[in-house]
Amino acid sequence: MIPRGRLKYLRSLRLRKNREREGLFVAEGLNVIEDAVRSGHAKELLLVEEAEGLPRVKELVARGIPAHRLEPKDVGQLAETRTPSGVFALVKDPCRPLAGARLPAQALVLVAAGVRDPGNLGTLIRTAAALGAAAVLVTAGTVEPLNGKVVRATAGALFRIPVLLGETAGLREAGFTLYVADAGGEPVSSWRARPARLALAVGNEPRGIDAGVRALAAGAVGIPLEAGVESLNVAVAAGILLHAIRALPVVPA
Amino acid sequence: MIPRGRLKYLRSLRLRKNREREGLFVAEGLNVIEDAVRSGHAKELLLVEEAEGLPRVKELVARGIPAHRLEPKDVGQLAETRTPSGVFALVKDPCRPLAGARLPAQALVLVAAGVRDPGNLGTLIRTAAALGAAAVLVTAGTVEPLNGKVVRATAGALFRIPVLLGETAGLREAGFTLYVADAGGEPVSSWRARPARLALAVGNEPRGIDAGVRALAAGAVGIPLEAGVESLNVAVAAGILLHAIRALPVVPA
Numbered sequence: 481m482i483p484r485g486r487l488k489y490l491r492s493l494r495l496r497k498n499r500e501r502e503g504l505f506v507a508e509g510l511n512v513i514e515d516a517v518r519s520g521h522a523k524e525l526l527l528v529e530e531a532e533g534l535p536r537v538k539e540l541v542a543r544g545i546p547a548h549r550l551e552p553k554d555v556g557q558l559a560e561t562r563t564p565s566g567v568f569a570l571v572k573d574p575c576r577p578l579a580g581a582r583l584p585a586q587a588l589v590l591v592a593a594g595v596r597d598p599g600n601l602g603t604l605i606r607t608a609a610a611l612g613a614a615a616v617l618v619t620a621g622t623v624e625p626l627n628g629k630v631v632r633a634t635a636g637a638l639f640r641i642p643v644l645l646g647e648t649a650g651l652r653e654a655g656f657t658l659y660v661a662d663a664g665g666e667p668v669s670s671w672r673a674r675p676a677r678l679a680l681a682v683g684n685e686p687r688g689i690d691a692g693v694r695a696l697a698a699g700a701v702g703i704p705l706e707a708g709v710e711s712l713n714v715a716v717a718a719g720i721l722l723h724a725i726r727a728l729p730v731v732p733a
Numbered sequence: 734m735i736p737r738g739r740l741k742y743l744r745s746l747r748l749r750k751n752r753e754r755e756g757l758f759v760a761e762g763l764n765v766i767e768d769a770v771r772s773g774h775a776k777e778l779l780l781v782e783e784a785e786g787l788p789r790v791k792e793l794v795a796r797g798i799p800a801h802r803l804e805p806k807d808v809g810q811l812a813e814t815r816t817p818s819g820v821f822a823l824v825k826d827p828c829r830p831l832a833g834a835r836l837p838a839q840a841l842v843l844v845a846a847g848v849r850d851p852g853n854l855g856t857l858i859r860t861a862a863a864l865g866a867a868a869v870l871v872t873a874g875t876v877e878p879l880n881g882k883v884v885r886a887t888a889g890a891l892f893r894i895p896v897l898l899g900e901t902a903g904l905r906e907a908g909f910t911l912y913v914a915d916a917g918g919e920p921v922s923s924w925r926a927r928p929a930r931l932a933l934a935v936g937n938e939p940r941g942i943d944a945g946v947r948a949l950a951a952g953a954v955g956i957p958l959e960a961g962v963e964s965l966n967v968a969v970a971a972g973i974l975l976h977a978i979r980a981l982p983v984v985p986a
Binding site: 599603606607609610611612635637640669703705706708709710711712713715716717718719720723724727 | 852856859860862863864865888890893922956958959961962963964965966968969970971972973976977980
């Protein structure tokens with residue numbers, strides 16, 4: 481059984497400032513937790529009694545992650561979802577600062593520049609991981625990647641792709657060519673090649689990309705839309721652009 | 734001022750069975766309401782006093798839509814969002830049955846076959862409208878399109894693209910070739926042309942497409958993903974497929 485003081489500590493991680501101080505957060509749901517365990521980020525499991533018998537849970541316990549029993553009445557102390565699974569984990573923050581991160585010589589990096597909606601940021605991270613981006617850069621103006629809604633929307637991708645914290649200017653300094661995604665930009669279908677190190681920035685819906693980020697960009701790239709339609713969802717737009725750019729040859733240096 | 738009985742009636746439309754009986758629902762938020770007004774679906778505006786002065790609201794009132802004042806204490810009776818704008822409208826259901834719907838000879842139709850998440854269905858409708866699909870077919874196993882979360886996620890697209898209710902078999906009967914979206918399907922990048930009438934079905938996350946729908950399909954089409962990544966968000970996948978298919982020439986009949 482989990483000691484009361486421990487439960488209080490875990491509960492304190494619902495606040496961002498505590499997550500940042502401790503470098504830890506509580507993840508919820510088996511899919512995300514399995515990825516946290518596989519990537520070596522899970523420190524401790526918290527389980528209701530019925531969950532202990534699940535084969536997928538047994539496999540996690542067999543990997544040597546310490547497990548504590550959670551009383552059903554305490555689930556609400558940790559859960560953020562309406563239908564909690566009764567499976568939680570204390571997890572190390574996988575995000576790293578951009579400064580000092582090593583990125584491949586050939587890399588496509590997605591920049592979340594001012595994305596405020598947690599579901600959108602999570603889906604962006606999931607999309608970038610699925611479509612072979614080298615990393616996702618999360619700027620200070622973007623929602624915190626350890627927000628519970630973000631983590632759930634990544635569907636585990638938070639532990640499968642490097643999530644870097646920093647500003648777009650830092651990528652420029654690392655030799656990346658920056659393009660901003662914009663419905664009015666050059667159609668991506670007109671691109672024939674891509675720079676070896678390319679950063680693609682997406683912004684806030686519906687405000688778009690900050691002027692400061694735009695000023696750093698080599699140009700804007702977009703997806704032609706039907707007349708009268710203002711924009712695509714930011715994660716849908718990023719998916720279309722990453723899929724199209726990924727298929728292009730790299731410009732020789 | 735809105736009579737109490739009227740408020741009770743509007744509130745009753747929070748239940749699906751009442752929406753279906755009346756063919757009406759209450760929409761929330763200025764963007765969606767503007768599209769409802771433009772398309773001739775809005776019957777009545779409900780506004781808090783402060784909203785009456787907004788230029789965008791004045792424009793709607795000037796179009797002759799009757800407006801009623803809502804007391805701040807009654808906003809919670811109609812609002813589903815945490816930060817309601819104080820602008821609501823009584824709106825006619827724009828969805829129509831597939832049977833009897835006229836579709837162009839050349840048409841790409843997106844089929845939501847068993848999509849359970851309201852945000853995903855709304856984003857699918859928004860994506861289909863932005864990328865030039867002729868219609869969205871919503872099957873019985875999919876979440877109701879008038880669900881408040883769906884309507885908000887469409888960002889007004891519910892009024893800009895025909896949303897049809899029916900089953901996939903009905904499209905087959907209308908001469909559509911059906912493909913199902915599946916990560917393991919033929920890569921869309923290998924397609925060189927598309928049938929004049931093409932229906933693309935997306936399904937439930939993570940269960941995928943029902944066997945009954947699969948059995949009707951000419952094949953499966955997908956997006957190659959990085960190793961270890963199970964799937965894309967359904968709206969992101971649909972966006973990538975629609976964008977790629979839209980650019981293809983039509984196979985001569």
